[in-house]
Amino acid sequence: MRRAWIPVATLLAAVALAATGCTGGGVAHPAASAPAPSAGQAAPSTAPAAPSPRASARTSSPAPARIAWLSYHGDAARTGAFAGAVPSAARRLWSADLGASVFGQPVVLGDTVFAGTERDEVVALDRTTGAVRWSRSLGTPLTDVAAAAGCGDVDPLGITSSLAIDAARDEVFAVGEVVDGNGGVHHRLVGLDAATGAVELSEDVDPPLAAGETSLHLLQRAGLALGNGRVYIGFGGNDGDCGSYHGWLVGASETAPGGLVSFEVAPDGQGGAIWLSGGAPALDASGNVYVTTGNANPFPAGVDRQQYTESVVKLSSALRVEAAFKDPLAGGDEDLATGNPVLLPGGLVFAVGKTDVGYALRASDLARVAEVRGVCDSDPDGGPAYDPVTERLFVPCRGGGIQVVDTRAWTLGPRLAGANSAPIVVGGALWATSYPGGGLVELGAASGRLLQSLSTGPVPHFATPSFAAGALFLGTTTGVTAFGG
Secondary structure, rough: OOOOOOOOHHHHHHHHHOOOOOOEEEEOOOOOOOOOOOOOOOOOOOOEOOOOOOHHHOOOOOOOOEEEEEEOOOOOOOEEOOOOOOOOOOOEEEEEOOOOOOOOOOOEEOOOEEEEOOEEEEEEOOOOOOEEEEEEEOEEEEEEEHHHHOOOOOOOOOOOOOEEOOOOOOOOOOOOOOEEEOOOOOEEEEEEOOOOOOOOEEEEOOOOOOOOOHHOOOEOOOOOEEEEEEEEEEEOOOOOOOOOOOOOOEEEEEOOOOOOEEEEEOOOOOOOOOOOOHHOEEEEOOEEEEEOOOOOOOOOOOOOOOOOOEEEEEEEOOOOOEEEEEEOEEEOOHHHHOOOOEEOOOOEEEEEEOOOOEEEOOOOOOHHHHEEOOOOOOOOOOOOOOOOOOOOEEEEEEEOOEEEEEEEOOEEEEEOOOOOOOOOEEOOOOEEEEOOOOOEEEOOOOOOOOEEEEEOOOOOOOOEEEEEEOEEEEEEOOOOEEEOO
């Protein structure tokens, strides 16, 4: 096993997480009291009940440190870099067949792995065996999506985003697309007790749509983000941009329904999706929220000039605009929202989109500090990872490879072969997969050298592994697979 190390970014991320109410770390999480089924066996699924009375009595007092990967890329800054190591001769530990695709990155608390499926189920798995501890249905997912909406490439369409955990509350949050009894489509937020799956919160979180628009044309693809006592939920359009829609970010209370806050992209037009290739909004230690946005709908022939489209936007905790940077090169379908913002040391924000230009921005006002051209030479897709030791960013490229960006001089580095999806950095090693065919590789963060390669089977678009206690957890087209020693 390689030597473990503790990167500066991990320590900074811990401060940021504590400041935004998302704490975590390294002790065992209590198991559910009921006996666990064998690995891959589905537990009985139950529809959301009324929230438990216990929810109103919960507090956000600090929890003891425990093993945790709480949200997309593991920290609020979305660096995807953590201490630890995966054994140098890793193997498949278990595979849990959940009967549907897991598009989001699995999250971990103590000895439990949580995943959301396109069957609209949240499933809790034993971290060491893959046995199902409990499952909870959010409702009925949308099927025949292209026929119903006019486009779309996820079918059935249930939980598509990465879940998020508030470790202080022992609560896991998920948003699923559900069909109601009248055939209408809504996006439902649930908060579930991490140990038992009991419903602590259930609320529809569709944004305040304009006349003539419907939530049928919204896709909740971006990972959930927690902070300021809220769950932040990004919305864009279905693949193909059919129908009328706006990009939205909605903030919902963690503790009680009602009181939604929202930010609308392109109030002067349409479009501006917040989808982030499955990545998540970033939060700083003061509780500010950062998102990237996509193109107008229909996309323009020239430079996109609608308000807050093709932009990095800094928002207050209540989702008021604090600052914005518009990609001056983006036009047509050039979409800055193909990856999430990453918060870097020194008060910087990094973002890159389909113009293949990476921007380093000052977090205070989103003024441009530097830019790097030629990133990927194909669509950068998914959340970049940042290694604080080498001071390198690793950007996934849809056309193949992981593009290195050196932040010391803001120059373009090599493109590492072997993967095309959002990477993470574990103890100086880069881990990334290839979609849709699959395959998980380990690359040296400093050398770029291939260290090992593992077979995964098919994986969804933009699949990215999570890490905890020496093991990796990856969503697949059938469930979750774990790798380790």
